[in-house]
């Protein structure tokens with residue numbers, strides 16, 4: 567009796583061939599090229615240049631600018647994102663954002679296009695390989711009105727081929743010359759780079775919904791995996807991103823590895839980006855504290871006294887941040903009227919402002935410390951409690 571092997575009948579032939587064919591092409595062409603030409607300085611250079619251009623166009627452009635509107639950008643930057651986002655071969659910005667906005671609205675639900683609840687493989691790449699009924703493009707009217715993005719959507723494959731495949735080959739030809747340069751650009755800046763950018767991006771939908779911590783929310787499967795940020799231009803802080811999607815940063819602390827945030831911020835110094843939206847630290851920190859408390863007390867009854875202590879910590883944290891904002895404003899205003907002061911009196915005024923600001927920071931730090939002690943004491947209580955059946 568012959569077994570009937572079930573396989574999806576709705577395979578998207580174009581996407582599937584591309585996703586399987588491209589890694590094969592990349593590996594075979596890389597072997598062929600290495601045997602014939604070896605590797606010099608220009609192969610890594612062209613790889614990194616096109617990896618940065620296409621990768622950042624997806625993370626800073628498609629994701630943080632177009633999907634989430636976390637800031638505004640001037641048209642030359644939008645054009646850059648449209649050209650090099652196409653080179654990443656992840657569809658047009660309009661279609662990418664339609665899927666992504668649905669992913670945020672319906673995370674982990676049936677309508678989530680790359681829900682990890684359907685498995686790691688599905689979230690990573692499977693969802694691109696099959697057609698689930700009619701293609702839905704919704705909730706992107708704002709992007710469809712944009713002339714650059716509408717043009718990119720109409721010509722996505724041609725633009726991708728020109729900027730993602732032909733351009734690196736031409737750049738290689740210009741740098742090194744001959745078939746050597748042309749092929750080097752094609753293999754390193756084109757084929758290999760496309761595969762790396764693909765899987766780095768896909769990891770956000772699969773790995774960043776599977777491994778990592780949840781410091782801000784357990785409402786969905788999103789996780790913070792700082793390690794992933796090194797591959798994905800800062801997109802590894804995914805639990806933060808799902809909780810605060812209006813923030814242009816994903817790694818919100820200055821030391822968090824987030825090149826997309828650095829690009830957006832530095833572009834603002836040249837007038838290329840503006841209105842960068844940040845969630846106030848007060849909101850972020852109290853969310854983190856609340857989540858840590860909930861995690862600690864999960865499933866157990868919390869004593870009234872502990873609840874009160876926690877509320878006190880929260881109140882102290884909030885007032886610390888409120889005060890800090892006020893003090894900083896005062897200092898800023900004082901700086902504006904600095905000219906009317908003598909040098910010595912300004913020195914004293916400045917010192918006063920600085921020490922008041924410092925005091926606010928101390929208050930915030932002590933609220934955090936109090937909270938830490940509270941959590942630790944809860945652990946001790948739990949440890950010393952007799953075990954009852």
Ligand SMILES: [Zn+2]
Nearest residue numbers: 629666670811
């Ligand atoms: Zn997002």
Ligand SMILES: [Zn+2]
Nearest residue numbers: 669771788804
């Ligand atoms: Zn996600």
